[in-house]
Amino acid sequence: MSTESAPVPKSGVAEDVQQGPRVAVSALVTNLREYGLILALIAIMVFFQFTTSGTLFKPVNLSNLVQQNSFIIVMALGMLLVIVSGHIDLSVGSVAGFIGALAAMMMVIWPLGPFSNPLVVSIICLIVGGAIGAAQGYWIAYHRIPSFIVTLAGMLIFRGICQALLGGGSSVGPLPVGFKALSSGFIPDVIGSLTLIPPVVNAAGKTIVGSGLTLHMTTIVIGIIAVLSYAYFGLRARRSRERHGYEAEPFTLFVVKTLVTSALALFLVYQFATYRGLPIVLVVMGVLIALFVFITKRMTVGRRIYAMGGNAKAAQLSGIKTERLTLMVFINMGVLSALGGLIIAARLGQAVPAAGLGSELDVIAAVFIGGASAMGGVGQVIGAVVGGFIMGVMNNGMSIMGVNVDWQQVVKGLVLLGAVVFDVYNKNKA
Amino acid sequence: MASTILEMRDITKTFPGVKALSNVNLSVEEGEIHAVVGENGAGKSTLMKVLSGVYPSGTYDGEIIYRGDECHFKGIHDSERRGIVIIHQELALVPMLSIAENIFLGNEHARYGVIDWNANETRTSALLKKVGLKEDPKTLITNIGVGKQQLVEIAKALSKEVQLLILDEPTASLSEKDSQALLDLLLEFKRQGITSILISHKLNEINRVADKVTIIRDGRTIETLPKKDISEDRIITSMVGRSLDDRYPSREPEIGETVLEVKNWSVYHPIHAERQVIKDIDINVRKGEVVGIAGLMGAGRTEFAMSLFGRSYGRRITGEVLLKGKPIDVSSVSKAVEHGIAYVTEDRKTYGLNLIDHIKHNITLANLPGVSRHSVIDDMRELAVANDYKAKTTIRSSSVYQMTGNLSGGNQQKVVLSKWLFANPEVLILDEPTRGIDVGAKYEIYTIVARLASEGKAIIVISSEMPELLGITDRIYVMNEGRIVGEMAASDASQEKIMRAIVRGEGKAS
DSSP, X not given: OGGGGTHHHHHHHHHHTTOTTHHHHHHHHHHHHHHHHHHHHHHHHHHHXXXXXXXXXXXXXXXXXXXXXXXXXXXXXXXXXXXXXTOOOSOHHHHXXXXXXXXXXXXXXXXXXXXXXXXXXXXXXXXXXXXXXXXXXXXXXXXXXXXXXXXXXXXXXXXXXXXHHTTTTOOBOOOOHHHHHXXXXXXXXXXXXXXXXXXXXXXXXXXXXXXXXXXXXXXXXXXXXHHHHHHHHHHHHHHHHHHXXXXXXXXXXXXXXXXXXXXXXXXXXXXXXHTTOOBHHHHHHHHHHHHHHHHHHHBHHHHHHHHHHHOHHHHHTTTOOHHHHHHHHHHHHHHHHHHHHHHHHHHHTSBOXXXXXXXXXXXXXXXXXXXXXXXXXXXOHHHHHHHHHHHHHHHHHHHHHTOOXXXXXXHHHHHHHHHHHHHHHHHHHO | OOOEEEEEEEEEEEETTEEEEEXXXXXEETTOEEEEEOOTTSSHHHHHHHHHTSSOTTSSEEEEEETTEEOOOOSHHHHHHTTEEEEOSSOOOOTTSBXXXXXXXXXXXXXXXXXXXXXXXXXXXXXXXXXXOOOXXXXXXXGSOHHHHHHHHHHHHHHTTOSEEEEESTTTTOOHHHHHHHHHHHHHHHHTTOEEEEEOOXXXXXXXXXXXEEEEETTEEEEEEEGGXXXXXXXXXXXXXXXXXXXXXXXXXXXXXXXXXXXXEEEEOSXXXXXXXXXXXXXXXXXXXXXXXEOOTTSSHHHHHHHHTTTOSOEEEEEXXXXXXXXXXXXXXXXXXXXXXXXXXXXXXXXXXXXXXXXXXXXXXXXXGGGEETTEEOHHHHHHHHHHHHHHTTOOSSOTTSBGXXXXXXXXXXXXXXXXXXXXXXXXXXXXXXXXXXXXXXXXXXHHHHHHHHTTOXXXXXXXXXXXHHHHOSEEEEEETTEEEXXXXXXXXXXXXXXHHHHHHHHHOO
């Protein structure tokens, strides 16, 4: 046994290497995955800004981009939790399609009287989505049937019901204007618009380029409030760390990060303000993103989901009710799939049998591009959102460029593979 | 006098941080059954892995001379080509393949990659006959019992024209009847001239079949005894006879009232529903007391502890649990934790830690309400708790943000311990708390245990290391084959007494 005392100091040295000034560097390195992803998104946007000769950042196109991709991101929020908990949900596209059909039938075809009101229908649809999630989650959580199989079955079942509900190949519409506002509406300008440059008409009767700039002031105010509160909460968290005697990230890093993020956000807000203001669906999405960031970062239930995905047995032996938690994750997914379905239907203005077809793959790809691990236990909400936007910008940019849909898929596939390979390579190096 | 078939000279094998074998010598004669005995972790299995090439030549020091040649096995294929076949403790059969497919796996009778099933099955039948197994070669492995699976492994060894057969605790999971059959088979092989090395710690088996026995302790050869000198006493003394220095912190036990009492606890196997794993166990532990549960691997100690902790193991659990005299419900982990029971697992990587998360999150996992308000985690409070326990249990890491997967075994163990200390239990069950960790860290763990006892916690320590139990506990239960077979005050106990209780208990159980 005399030889065993030797390794004790050795292991101590190995673990102490990272101390001192390297903390700052390691903080940057640990966040590189997140920053790297955002930088990748910015690079892709700049790329398409050039290749589409400036169309990408045009206010009207930004609104389109948000309206086309919001349902992917909404569903990706639920999918992130599903994947972090070590599962997968292949049924989300079909559930979205089914809910869209259900909503259309309730609002347009079935004589429901006051219950065909868009708001009532939406609430019922979200509850139905939750019930679907519960039905699938029940088999996964309590009978340990692999989620891949349960949700593959769900994918077939709900696509089938969707098509049957719409009576074969037909579509149902048009949907009420109030309902369509969910996707294509903009927040009302309660403050009033501000005309910066009045439109100037030249001799030929055409408006001169660069004139006629009106700002949606409510949008501007909301943007400024959002940026200020982002900076305030960031500063407050720093203060709290320092007050408790802990090292915060270097101040310069914090300032640069906050300034860059704020500048980007204000630029986008300004672009929206020059058009018709913030799309309603963007506001809904923003609130949901903030909520899920809070749940995953700060709430006990979020922490438990990560623990369950990281090591289900250890989580169970720590007193976590893993079955119930899994069920909740799938109920959440069901509700968000239903919301995704409502957004799709509202954007199209009608329910079609192919609504949401294949979108489960875009949703799952967004989560994996965002750095989640297929083994569970790893993944960030912001990552999934950025991953969703990367997919969305590529769709949008390539469409404007006139790239064939077939080749768009090839490019998206390569980006997904590249992102995950990059991730695994980085992990192995560390 | 037969010739020497195998000679292992001065074998030394080092793992990072641990010297598993140091200058081990083993000499086996042609045609004998040579038993190798030693405590868990003494180095028996490591020695056999060196021999069979699992640890390839070059990763250890020393020489292996087999049939007069010095051998440098690069892998298991090299040793098998020379007729050395090892059958591991955990059987290496593919459950959903048939007996014939398993026996010739990787070695199929085939032409151009197309398998000749008739040839395989005919040969399998012949082999099964040799080992006395009456089963269709097409039967799936999953449909036959462990005893028969063991025989399939042996048949597989025979198919490789085995000359030296190594069995690593072959009867550990077999019933009495299957064990007898297996031992008879070894004797039959001996008559046919096959040499066997039998690793076991069941002394009655060794007495029955072995021609010689080599005792290994702490990675060293203690002695080799010929048949006439094999006796229980001699083997036990050699197996456990190490000095007890100041490897354990001293403490003054202050023992109070009974905290936890378990009565008539019975548990059945989760899959083999008819097999009773835990049989009518009664134990108790008092305030400030450290109670040990001794026993060999497979005695049912972990199964007992996990079944107690929220029914995390087994089926048809019956019995009563009393906390300070009142019956309590421990039917789920969260209920057990609420009643102040904590179980620190023996397998920290599988059952104890989220290896892909950092120390801070692992420490607070069993008591998240303790760092949150209205289900919202207070990050600063959590950080303070993590740093507090990091200091208390002397976890060595750059910060509490280090991934637990990158920590050494000792530090991982301290994280698991911290997690349960933060849950503030009254009864702490520690299952093999020092397994696979170095001597320095062991001492620190013992110190923590002593401090907890002095703070009035009731502690149960399950350990296969008898010196450890003698060093840190006040009272010891001895468990074997699912029963308590002895109880003694630590001051009266000795390793011989514990071994005797285990060995005596061996025959009694069915």
